[in-house]
Amino acid sequence: MKIEADSVEEYLEKIPEERKQAMNKLRQTILESLPEGFEEQLIYGMIGYVVPKSTYPKGYHTTPHLPLPFVNIASQKNAITLYHMGIFGSQALLEWFKNEYPKHSPTKLDMGKSCIHFKKTEHIPYKLIAELMKKITVSQWIEMYEENLRK
Numbered sequence: 371m372k373i374e375a376d377s378v379e380e381y382l383e384k385i386p387e388e389r390k391q392a393m394n395k396l397r398q399t400i401l402e403s404l405p406e407g408f409e410e411q412l413i414y415g416m417i418g419y420v421v422p423k424s425t426y427p428k429g430y431h432t433t434p435h436l437p438l439p440f441v442n443i444a445s446q447k448n449a450i451t452l453y454h455m456g457i458f459g460s461q462a463l464l465e466w467f468k469n470e471y472p473k474h475s476p477t478k479l480d481m482g483k484s485c486i487h488f489k490k491t492e493h494i495p496y497k498l499i500a501e502l503m504k505k506i507t508v509s510q511w512i513e514m515y516e517e518n519l520r521k
Contacts, residue, residue, distance in 0.1 A: 448489060459515065468481075473498075
């Protein structure tokens with residue numbers, strides 16, 4: 371389920387009613403916890419948090435005209451999904467998250483390489499997500515991203 375929207379606000383208006391409260395709370399959690407320097411925008415058909423081109427002019431290596439993505443959230447067909455590129459880029463961060471998750475949610479972790487799916491909105495671990503957002507600054511993310519590109 372792709373939501374066609376031209377702004378974050380329009381995206382939030384168009385998501386299914388039963389997910390609006392959870393998506394708004396997830397967005398607020400991210401906005402309150404994300405280190406300074408990241409910007410919120412609608413990107414890749416999702417709500418995204420990026421390193422702006424003014425900070426990192428190279429942009430994303432596969433689409434250099436776009437800013438460097440860091441985190442995205444989306445309301446998809448069967449779940450609310452959080453994409454966190456830092457988890458994909460750091461084995462230590464991934465292990466920390468996997469170890470912490472059971473302490474914050476009664477459900478089994480449903481995860482891909484950089485995506486975390488929440489099928490039941492009442493089980494989204496907002497406090498854990500807030501902690502995750504605080505773990506990487508803009509400069510740390512750029513350094514991690516460039517290091518992973520070199521590999």
